[in-house]
Amino acid sequence: xxxxxxxxxxxxxxxxxxxxxxxxxxxxxxxxxxxxxxxxxxxxxxxxxxxxxxxxxxxxxxxxxxxxxxxxxxxxxxxxxxxxxxxxxxxxxxxxxxxxxxxxxxxxxxxxxxxxxxxxxxxxxxxxxxxxxxxxxxxxxxxxxxxxxxxxxxxxxxxxxxxxxxxxxxxxxxxxxxxxxxxxxxxxx
Amino acid sequence: xxxxxxxxxxxxxxxxxxxxxxxxxxxxxxxxxxxxxxxxxxxxxxxxxxxxxxxxxxxxxxxxxxxxxxxxxxxxxxxxxxxxxxxxxxxxxxxxxxxxxxxxxxxxxxxxxxxxxxxxxxxxxxxxxxxxxxxxxxxxxxxxxxxxxxxxxxxxxxxxxxxxxxxxxxxxxxxxxxxxxxxxxxxxxxxxxxxxxxxxxxxxxxxxxxxxxxxxxxxxxxxxxxxxxxxxxxxxxxxxxxxxxxxxxxxxxxxxxxxxxxxxxx
Numbered sequence: 001x002x003x004x005x006x007x008x009x010x011x012x013x014x015x016x017x018x019x020x021x022x023x024x025x026x027x028x029x030x031x032x033x034x035x036x037x038x039x040x041x042x043x044x045x046x047x048x049x050x051x052x053x054x055x056x057x058x059x060x061x062x063x064x065x066x067x068x069x070x071x072x073x074x075x076x077x078x079x080x081x082x083x084x085x086x087x088x089x090x091x092x093x094x095x096x097x098x099x100x101x102x103x104x105x106x107x108x109x110x111x112x113x114x115x116x117x118x119x120x121x122x123x124x125x126x127x128x129x130x131x132x133x134x135x136x137x138x139x140x141x142x143x144x145x146x147x148x149x150x151x152x153x154x155x156x157x158x159x160x161x162x163x164x165x166x167x168x169x170x171x172x173x174x175x176x177x178x179x180x181x182x183x184x185x186x187x188x189x
Numbered sequence: 190x191x192x193x194x195x196x197x198x199x200x201x202x203x204x205x206x207x208x209x210x211x212x213x214x215x216x217x218x219x220x221x222x223x224x225x226x227x228x229x230x231x232x233x234x235x236x237x238x239x240x241x242x243x244x245x246x247x248x249x250x251x252x253x254x255x256x257x258x259x260x261x262x263x264x265x266x267x268x269x270x271x272x273x274x275x276x277x278x279x280x281x282x283x284x285x286x287x288x289x290x291x292x293x294x295x296x297x298x299x300x301x302x303x304x305x306x307x308x309x310x311x312x313x314x315x316x317x318x319x320x321x322x323x324x325x326x327x328x329x330x331x332x333x334x335x336x337x338x339x340x341x342x343x344x345x346x347x348x349x350x351x352x353x354x355x356x357x358x359x360x361x362x363x364x365x366x367x368x369x370x371x372x373x374x375x376x377x378x379x380x381x382x383x384x385x386x387x388x389x390x391x392x393x394x395x396x397x398x399x400x401x402x403x404x405x406x407x408x409x410x411x412x413x414x415x416x417x418x419x420x421x422x423x424x425x426x427x428x429x430x431x432x433x434x435x436x437x438x439x440x441x442x443x444x445x446x447x448x449x450x451x452x453x454x455x
Binding site (some may be wrong): 030034036040041042044047048052053056057063066 | 213230245
C-alpha cells in the first residue's frame, strides 16, 4: 500500500495526489491542504454519506424506533393490566368483606329469630302447663269446698241431733228436728 | 534537529513512514475519472466505505431479532439511538425530531471514522476526519440545511436570529455584524474543531510513539524508552476519548444550529 503513495506509477494523467518526493523543488505539501485530493474525497463522502443517510432514515432507525416504542407500549400495557388487576383484587376483597359482614349479620338474625321462636315455644308450653295446673287446682279446690260443705252440713245435723238429745234429756220434751234446726240457724247466723 | 529526530523515530516505529504526517496522505487505490473529475477510490474513500458497511451491518443485524428483551448488541444500537434522540429532543425540541436521522447519521459516521482511525494497521491506518475537506463538507451540509430550512419555515424573518432581543437600538449596528460573523464562523469552527482535534491527536501519538524506537536504538538512552511508551498509552486512551467526544460535539453543535432554524429568532 505504501507504494501507491507515488501516484506516477498508477495514474499517468491524474495529478499527483501526494507531494512527498514528487516535486523536487517544492516543499512537501501538508496532505489535508492538498487540494488535488479534494474532489475524490468529496465524491466518496457524498456517496457514502448519502447512502448511509438513506439506510439510516429508511431502514435502521425506523426499525430501532419501532422496537423501542413496542417495548414502551408493552410496558405501559403491562402496567395498565397490573393496575386493572389490582382494582379487581381490591373490589374482590371489598366484596368478600361485605359478604362476610352480611353473613355475620345473617347469622345474628337467625340466632335472634331462633331464640325468639324458642322463647315463644317455651312461653306457650309454660302457659299450657300453668293452665293445666290452674284447672287441677280449681278441681282440687272445688273438691275441698264440697267436702267442707258436706262436713259443715254434717255438723248441723250432728248439732241438731245433739241439741234434740240435750233438750230431751233436760226437759224431756220432744222437740221436732225442724224447730231445733231453725233455732240453731237463727243463733249462728 | 527536531525534525530529523521525528523523522527517524517514525521510520524506526513504522518501518515505512517518513514523517508524522505520512499517515494523513491520501493514496489512490483505484483510479476513476468521472466526467473529468477525479473520483478515484482512495484510502479515504475506502475507509468511508468500511465505515458505511460496519455501521449499517452492525445496526441492521444487531436489531434483526427485534427482541422485546434486547440482546447485548441490540442494546448498544438502542443506546446509540436513544442517546442521539434525547440529544436532539433536548436541544431542538420535539419539532426537531425530523432532523433526528440526519444528526444520527452525522454522529455515527464521524464516530466510526474517528474510531477506525484509532485502530493501528501499519501502512494502512487513516483517519478520514483528519481532512478538512471532509469535515468542512459535513459542516457546510449542516449550515446549508439550517439556512434552507430556516428560510423555508420563517421566510425573511429567519434573519431575525441576527438581531439580539432586549438590546438598546443604538447598539444594533455593532451587534448585528457580530451576530452575522458568529453565524458565518459556525461552519468554520464546526469543521476546524473536528479536523484539528483528529490531526493534532494523531500527530502527537505518532511523535511520542516514534521516540520509543529512537530511544531504544540510542544505546544507554534505551533506559528512558518506557517514558514515551507510557505517554503513548495515555495519549491513546485520550485520543479514543477525543474521538468519541468530538463526534458528540459535532452532533450537539448540529442540534444547536438546527434549533435556530426550527425556532427562528431568539
